[in-house]
Amino acid sequence: MKFITFGRAATVRTALLASAAGLVVPATAQAQDAGADEAEVEAPASNNVIVVTATKREQTLQETPVAVSVTSSETIERAQIRDVADLATVVPSLRVSQNQSSFATSFSVRGFGTDGNNIGLEPSVAMFVDGVYRSRAVSQISDLPDIQRVEVLRGPQSTLFGKNASAGVISIVTKEPQFDFGGMVEASYGNFDAIVAKGYVTGPITDSFAVSFGGGINKRDGFLTNGVDGQDINDRDRWFTRGQLLFDNGGPLRVRVIGDYDKIEERCCGVINVAPSAEIGAIQLLGGQVNDFRNNPDGDVIFTDVDPINEVENYGISGQIDYELGALTLTSITAYRKTGLMADQDVDFTSLDAVSGANIGDADIDTFTQELRIASDFDGPLNFLIGGYYFDERVDTSDQIVYGDGFRPYANLLLQGATGGTQTVDSLEATLSALDGTDYTGQFFASGQGFFNNIVQDNEAFSIFGNVDFEITDRLVLTLGANYTKDKKQIVTNSTSTDVFSNVDLVASGNRAIFAQGLATQVGTLLDLGRPATQAEIGAFAGGNPAAFAQVSAGVQAFADANDTNPAVNSLLALTPFQFLPPLQNCPNAVEDCSTNDDDWSWNVRLAYEVTPTLNVYASWATGYKAPSFNLSRDSRPLPADFAALRAQGLAVTNLRPGTRFANAENSEVYEVGIKGNWSRAAANLTVFQQSIKDFQANTFTGTSFILSNAGKQETFGVEFDGQFYASNELTLSVAMTYLDAKYDSFVASPVGDLSGEPVAGVPELSAVFGAQYDKEVNSNGDRIILRGDFSYQSPVQVVNGLTNFIVVDPATGARDFGPARAAAAAFKREVNNLNASLTYAFDMGLELTVWGRNLLDDRYITTVFPAVAQGQAISGYPNQPRTYGVAARFRF
Structure with a gap:
């Protein structure tokens, strides 16, 4: 088949291609990757022809007029790349981070990526495996045994992909079943008792049916140790299996069915303290232990009374049908996927039983997708690809946080510190019991109290997309693309706070306190007592002077009503920070319908020109879209307008504050110019771009919960x-x-103040990968020695924009000073110097023996930091993985 491609005249015979990561595929893989006969490949043996499907048509990498990085199966094997997270070490535009749990994995391309800590947020960098969309990063963080290549498409891709590709696409392509029997088995052993074993076998059933089966395990001890119980933290314990059936009888019909299953059961993710506070002193006074990290990652010892447990289960089935109708090819991809996850964590990250455990993520995600497209293969100058996409998903997520036995004494110390020793938990209970007429004795911060949350989200979407290619001349191709997406979401929340103190209305209690104090003072003044009157004296005054008492009471009540929200008058408001788990407004309700119904058009215009048979250029403009997202965390609050309406109608729950129930849709735009050249001994690609996302969906941790917000505009040159x-x-x-x-x-409206004009934290200015591979035949038998290495560098970068626990609030005016938050965050920077290498002896009969190492320089750093939970200005962080090394044996047959 022939496709209209960028620079069609640059044939396979002259293509000298490599992955955009600069990591090559050996000459033995040329025919397989290109699907070309050996007679067609005239390039030197060290050069490559890589076919990609970035535009949903087979094209060689150098002919593809988009910014795409390709990592081959051989690179993945030689570099001991286990999962997508490792892929970032060879693709400088890609960054993969994993924070509080396995499901909190997030991908970013060109500095654009969605925080994975909120299950309600689909990633801006969409993940596809064999054409099937994975709606959350957690759906594909495990190994795959039969990868053919991984394509990373940079920039919005909405006109070719059905849903949420506003910043880029990671496309994993696996090997199809073959009609020749073959396969591979591999085993590796490394430090931390790392054991990786996987295998893959393929072959024919009949002349028309072929199958393949693959699977493997990945186990490793953790590189952190829990000083409380000696357990390893940040370990590996995952296994996976995959089966495929291919029908291909040489006719117009071709069918491929894929089933897969993977499971993760790990202790992840360890948190260390990087900056102490007075509150940590209180924890230690109560017998709790906290690591003395102080920016020394080599310590690798943490203290937690609850081991962080992650369980993730993924499985699914998909079917792809291709049918040729003359010059047209009809493709259908149908898939059902299910993801289940559970994550338990000690959210105070100390050995004190302050929080007995927090289920930070318990979710079931059921997803059905259907893609239907038709592509032309005309001999004329015009060709097209038109598709439709349907998406139907239900997310059922729960989380909880529960106080342990140690929380009440810890809160007691914090309360004494905050009030200068004038209040304890016991005295506070007595004070509020008297004011509210309720017996609070022993109820504040009691073990077993907490916050329990459940949210169900239904999401239905469809889109129509397509591209038209028009050959203006043999060398000049114009491409026009469009995508229309309709996306609907509906959520139902069910949250309950049993934290008694968080349910106390300090405004109402303060109102009563102000009234009682004011009335006693006024009556004492009228009676010339020179002091506030006692209750008996007030009663006597009321009985003897009812009219005067009524007038005094009305005046005092008016004063109380006018000042109960003034912290200078209502001293109880200073205790608001101790209301850690206030109740939230469930929805739908009389004001909020808790649904979205959004649509959008995305566009793509590209002009590609073959300057010479060895040099191609292109220029493009494209837009992208990601639908609105609901906040499915335990801090899902009404927007300010809805909050005001709930208050006005008397429907707001106690202590409700405005927040973010959902974030508006993202709209991205990119202007891009690219040059791709290949010569006899070299190949080079250069891309210059200006990319922006309006209303970027940002997710910021405040120390107790996540705040979802829209950044007005994030831009990257x-x-x-x-x-x-x-x-x-x-x-x-x-x-x-x-x-x-x-x-x-x-x-x-950033949670850490106005960030307009500020750099985006965590995005290094310079990222680079330097690689080398030496592949030499050593004897007449065809045996080879293969030495490869890569060095990944990221320039120093501030890891977060601000730390909310450093925001200073003026108690008199309520004014917020964000300067200390910025200053505290600026102290934490990350620089990456990562060296990986491997040495392989490959026997001609199929056996390969390898010695490998990753992060050989043992470069240690903090990947990100965040406010320690309920610990004042303490700061916690996540350390990166230390040096790993080992040996491997692989046999191909």
Whole structure:
């Protein structure tokens, strides 16, 4: 078949291609990857032809007029890349982070990515496996035994992918079943008792049916140790299996069915303290232990009374049908997937039994998708691809946080510190019992109290998308693309707070306190007592002077009503920070329908020109879209307007504050110019782009919960370069570099203050991967020695924009000073210097023996930091993985 491609005249015979990461595929893989006969490949043995499907049509990498990085199966094997997280070490534009749990994994491309800590947020960088959309990053963080390649498409891809590809796409392509019997088995052993074993077998059943089966395990001790019970933290314990059936009798019909299952049961993710506080002193006074990390990652000892447990289960089935109707090919991809997860964690991250455990994520995600598209293969100048996509998903998520036996004494110490020793928990209970007429004795901060949350979300969406290619000349191709998406969401929440103190209305209690104090003072003044009157004296005054008493009472009550929200008058308001788990407003309700119904058009215009048979250029403009997202965390609150309406109608629950129930849709836009060249001994690609996302969906941790908000506009100017130099038939040198200038054009309502004009935290200005591979035949038998290495560098970058526990609030005016939050965050930077290498002896009969190492420099750093929970200005963080190394044996047959 022939496709209209970028630079069609640049044939396979002259293509000298490599992955955008600069990591090459050996000559033995050329025919398989390109689907070409050996006679067609005239390039030197060290060069490559890689076919990609980034535009949903088969094209060679160099002909594809989009910014795409390709990592081959051989690179994945040689570099001991286990999962998508490891992939970031060879693709500089990609960053993968894992925070509080396995399900909190997030992907970002060119500095754009969605925080994974909120299950309600679908990623801006969409994940596809064999054309099937994975709606959450957790759906694909495990290994795959039969990867053919991984494509990372940079920039919005909405006109080719059905849903939520506003910042980029990660597309994993696995090997199809073959009609020739073959396979591979592999075993690896490394430090931390790491054991990886996987295998893959394929072959024919009949002349028309072929099958393949693969599976494996990945186990490793943790690189952190819990000093309380000696358990390993941040370990690996996952297994996976996958089966495929292919029908292909050489006719117009082709069918591929895939079933897969994977499971993760790990202790993740360990948290260390990086900055202490007075509150940590209180924890230690009560017998709790906290690691003395102080930016020394080599300590690798934490203290927690609850081991962080993650359980993730993924399975699904998909079927792809291709049918050729002359010059047209009809493709249908149908899939059902289910993801289940459970994460339990000690949210105070100390050995004190302050919080007996928090179920930070218990969810079931059921997803059905259907894609139908038709592509032309005309000989004329016009060709097209038109598709439709349907998405139907239900998310049922629960979380909870429960006080332990140690929380009441801990809160007692904090309360004494906050009140200068004038209040204890016992005295506070007595004070409020008298004011509210309720017996609170022994009820504040009691063990077993907590917050229990359940939210169900239904999401239905459909889209129509397509591209039209028009050959203006043999060398000039114009592409026009469009996508229309309709997306509907509905949530139902059921949250309950049993934290008694958090349910106390300190405004109402303070009103009563102000009234009682004011009345006693006024009556004492009228009676010339020189002091406040006693209750008996007030009673006597009321009985003897009812009219005067009524007038005094009315005046005092008016004063109380006018000042009960004034912290200078109502001293009880200073205790609001101790209401850790206030009740939330469930929805739908009389004001909030808790549904969205949104639609959007996305566009793509691209002009591609073949300058010479070895040099191609293109320019493009594209937009992208990601639908509105609901806040499915335990801090889902009404928007300010809805909050005001609930208050006005008397429907607001006690202590309700406005927040973010949902975030508006993201709209992205990119202007891009690219140059792709290939010559006899070298290949190089250069991309310059300006990319922005309006209303970027940001998720910020405040120390007790996550705040969902829309950044007005996030913008990045960038330059991407990758090049390969074939120094000889044995030696290939490569480099891939990404320069990013990422900033917030507008983010006025950030939880850490106005970030407009500020750099986006966590996005390094410079990322680079330098690689080399030496592949030499050592004897007449065809045995080879393969030495490869890559060095990944990221320039120093501030890991967060601000720390909310450092925000200073003026008690008199309520004014917020965000400066200390910025200053505290600026102290935490991350720089990456990651060296990976492997040495392989490959026997011609199929056996390969390898020695490998990752992060050989043992470069340790903090991936990100966040406010320690209920610990004042303490700061916690997540350490990166230390040096790993081992040996591996692989046999191909």
